[in-house]
Ligand SMILES: Cc1ncc(C[n+]2csc(CCOP(=O)(O)OP(=O)(O)O)c2C)c(N)n1
């Protein structure tokens with residue numbers, strides 16, 4: 001007898017072709033969000049607050065309610081939505097420029113208030129949408145269109161570690177850094193998103209899942225070479241793992 | 251049933267909003283409007299609403315965008331330099347047609363200006379509250395009672411047009427106490443009905459196939475069509491034009507003023523009449539859409555001069571008056587700014603001087 005072992009999530013619109021570049025992990029993350037919400041039976045209560053950047057390309061593919069926040073304001077918009085409809089499952093979907101540069105204040109203060117929504121933070125170390133400028137998370141020495149000689153700490157400072165920054169606060173409930181470079185890591189990301197959503201449904205407050213990803217296009221690498229760079233350089237700067245989990249059983 | 255109380259403008263605005271069904275407020279402290287957020291901080295928990303002290307005006311207006319996009323009646327308030335930081339969120343709310351209400355209790359400007367009252371945000375409020383060239387309904391109360399009535403109505407107007415509405419007042423009105431009649435409290439049933447009516451576009455989660463995509467522009471295109479649709483809405487706003495004509499029947503000198511300046515002008519019109527000068531006043535009740543017709547239809551064989559009274563230097567409303575009058579009579583000014591208040595005597599002297607020149 002035949003048994004269905006895999007199907008495309010209903011969280012993503014059928015018959016759409018992703019416009020993300022080859023090797024980009026945004027599409028994987030969208031799929032995982034849809035799968036997790038579907039598993040939890042919450043697709044019809046799922047609300048997406050989208051940042052501005054390549055993450056915004058997702059607006060054409062998701063099948064659930066969504067709005068676009070002004071660049072960086074995802075956590076403020078999500079605060080307004082979630083406070084007015086606590087029964088919705090609300091997440092923001094933000095890049096590193098969006099969340100950690102222009103939206104730094106909104107991110108930190110929402111986390112500090114312990115707002116009960118989930119942040120999906122896609123950290124690719126660069127401004128993807130605008131063509132590869134330096135991000136707050138750009139690695140030391142990494143070339144970007146605005147650091148043509150590489151990021152120089154004396155001039156540009158150092159990469160910001162958002163999970164660790166938020167870990168200084170008392171309120172956040174769950175902070176984990178994951179990636180999507182291998183099937184194992186994809187499964188871990190799925191679990192992390194599920195845990196964050198479950199915590200939200202239990203009313204535990206603020207969670208952030210940081211997903212360290214590649215941007216082959218703006219890194220100027222092939223998708224395969226970008227994976228090597230991700231593992232060698234990005235994971236060294238942004239180690240994967242649970243940074244905080246207040247719900248973990250000791 | 252209405253109820254008569256003695257209240258400060260800011261608090262009256264907050265209470266009127268609560269009675270209109272406002273159940274979300276976000277704002278950042280700034281003088282002279284702190285009594286609005288402070289009132290909401292006390293009041294919202296009593297009615298099951300939400301008060302958030304935003305970390306900035308930028309955050310507050312974006313919280314407003316989120317809250318109002320769920321179909322909850324929501325409001326924010328700030329003052330002048332704070333309102334500058336609203337322009338991002340206000341533009342987004344216009345683009346996405348979010349029915350939100352916000353209040354500007356104007357203070358001196360430009361820059362950080364002065365914490366004292368002024369009317370220096372007229373052009374910003376009426377012409378360009380953010381990028382993109384949108385228009386909004388802008389209500390301009392001249393008494394605490396009007397602060398109440400207009401705030402109450404603002405929520406219905408926002409819901410009717412699914413567009414943000416601005417209540418443009420100033421630090422005098424915000425801090426002044428007057429007796430007011432409060433409107434009835436909207437019942438939970440009425441609010442539930444309003445929310446249900448908005449559900450089809452509320453960003454709250456929907457079954458598959460009915461998902462709401464609330465978009466302030468973005469990728470995908472089609473925005474020009476949406477801009478054209480919005481223009482069709484603006485074209486219906488002739489019915490929204492609202493102004494008061496005070497002693498205009500035989501007026502030869504016309505004072506033009508809104509908000510606090512109109513109160514002073516009303517006194518001045520009466521004083522001039524006692525001196526035998528036939529004065530009158532045109533007071534825009536909404537400053538957007540501007541009541542051009544009130545000036546355009548004047549009999550310029552009789553009306554010999556207009557005095558633009560504003561707490562702004564340079565004059566701002568004068569642009570709209572000039573546009574309507576089109577050189578058919580001289581337009582003089584009586585102005586103060588930077589937190590300095592107009593006085594009855596100053597405006598009276600300016601009106602007398604104009605009368606002497608043109609009559
Ligand atoms: C207020 C404002 N400033 C600048 C921009 C232009 N802008 C669009 S996307 C973007 C950067 C996005 O980078 P990131 O958040 O890292 O997301 P990615 O594209 O890498 O997914 C910028 C600066 C904008 N849309 N709005």
Ligand code: SF4
Pocket residue numbers: 019020021023024025026054124128129214215216217218
């Ligand atoms: S530019 Fe980078 S982040 Fe954007 S879609 Fe392409 S690979 Fe992905």
